[in-house]
Amino acid sequence: MSNLPAVAAAIKKSQRLLLCGHVMPDGDSLGSVLALGLGLRWLGKDVTIVSSDPIPELYQFLPGIDTVLVGEVPQQPYDLLVAVDCSVPERLGKALEPVLKSNLPIAVIDHHVNDRPFGQYNYVRTAAAATGEIIMDLLDMLQVPISMELAVNLYTAIVTDTGSFRYENTTSDTHNRAARLLACGIPVARLSNQIFGEQPLASLKLLEVALGTLKVSPCGQIAWLSISQSQIKSVGACEQHIEGLINYPRKIKGVELAIVFRELDERLVKVSFRSKYRVNVNLLAGKFGGGGHVRAAGCTVSGSLDQVQAMVLHEAQELMRGDSGGRHS
Ligand code: 5GP
Ligand code: MN
Ligand code: MN
Numbered sequence: 001m002s003n004l005p006a007v008a009a010a011i012k013k014s015q016r017l018l019l020c021g022h023v024m025p026d027g028d029s030l031g032s033v034l035a036l037g038l039g040l041r042w043l044g045k046d047v048t049i050v051s052s053d054p055i056p057e058l059y060q061f062l063p064g065i066d067t068v069l070v071g072e073v074p075q076q077p078y079d080l081l082v083a084v085d086c087s088v089p090e091r092l093g094k095a096l097e098p099v100l101k102s103n104l105p106i107a108v109i110d111h112h113v114n115d116r117p118f119g120q121y122n123y124v125r126t127a128a129a130a131t132g133e134i135i136m137d138l139l140d141m142l143q144v145p146i147s148m149e150l151a152v153n154l155y156t157a158i159v160t161d162t163g164s165f166r167y168e169n170t171t172s173d174t175h176n177r178a179a180r181l182l183a184c185g186i187p188v189a190r191l192s193n194q195i196f197g198e199q200p201l202a203s204l205k206l207l208e209v210a211l212g213t214l215k216v217s218p219c220g221q222i223a224w225l226s227i228s229q230s231q232i233k234s235v236g237a238c239e240q241h242i243e244g245l246i247n248y249p250r251k252i253k254g255v256e257l258a259i260v261f262r263e264l265d266e267r268l269v270k271v272s273f274r275s276k277y278r279v280n281v282n283l284l285a286g287k288f289g290g291g292g293h294v295r296a297a298g299c300t301v302s303g304s305l306d307q308v309q310a311m312v313l314h315e316a317q318e319l320m321r322g323d324s325g326g327r328h329s
Helices: 004-012 027-042 094-101 131-141 148-161 172-183 188-197 201-211 229-234 247-251 281-286 305-322
Strands: 016-020 046-051 068-070 080-084 106-110 121-124 222-227 257-265 268-275 296-302
Touching (some): 004 121, 004 131, 027 080, 046 094, 131 172, 201 222, 201 229, 229 257, 247 257, 268 305, 296 305
Parallel strands (some): 016 080
Antiparallel strands (some): 257 268
């Protein structure tokens, strides 16, 4: 079964629900899982929310965030696992591995490109700018009123995945939903500042180091940053301070494809891709076992920083060469 009413029905008939978003959680993953969690608690359900990875400082303001268990799933019976903003089970992370081996039924609610979602109940809407948009529909279906706390989480999901309503995924529907959330009285200026206007000092120190690695291809259309573990440590930064760095190579005029290479350890590199108008980065990430969306995707590749960079840039250049769309003005 793969429709939203089927997912809603599965949730309705479950009492003990386990909710989880993806590793290295972002605003959509956290906002979606919290809005759903708070909504289901309002309905009287027993809700456990788990994140395999720590919650970035940036999102500590989200209502309900203190109820998220990090890195552990309490051993108790559950009726249903609801996976949000995750296209593959691996994206749920280590904490969920034992659960995935059990027979617990899974409902997947997602907006990533995906031929074969991994749940018994699946709802994937790639046209949704954020999973948070789908959660709004689900909450409506479950007749949960949108409280201020829910609205803050849903708005955060939408505003982060659309880059403040600037990315291609932004539609009139996205704005209509945002309008509805604003009508709930959310403090929109404060939220924008908390999400986009302020950064920990470590993020800026890391930016300084990262910009020193900035490279642009001879054609001027590919730009990338490479960040090693020693660079991250040298400024006292950590994983969460890397979010947003990809916007810098992306900002360069004439650049179509921006890439960030991040060393996870000596043998593993996380690669993030963003494109502006033409390159399908979901395909590019897919070549390395990853995925995502047409304009934002990622993958985790085995090899040293240098090796992975060489392999990925080779594929990226091939893709750019095969791109018959030509240069945009
Ligand atoms: P980011 O570059 O911000 O980590 O991720 C960009 C998009 O690509 C997100 O929608 C994210 O879900 C997806 N993505 C990032 N890394 C991976 C990965 O390793 N595997 C898959 N399937 N998707 C990823
Ligand atoms: Mn996400
Ligand atoms: Mn998302």
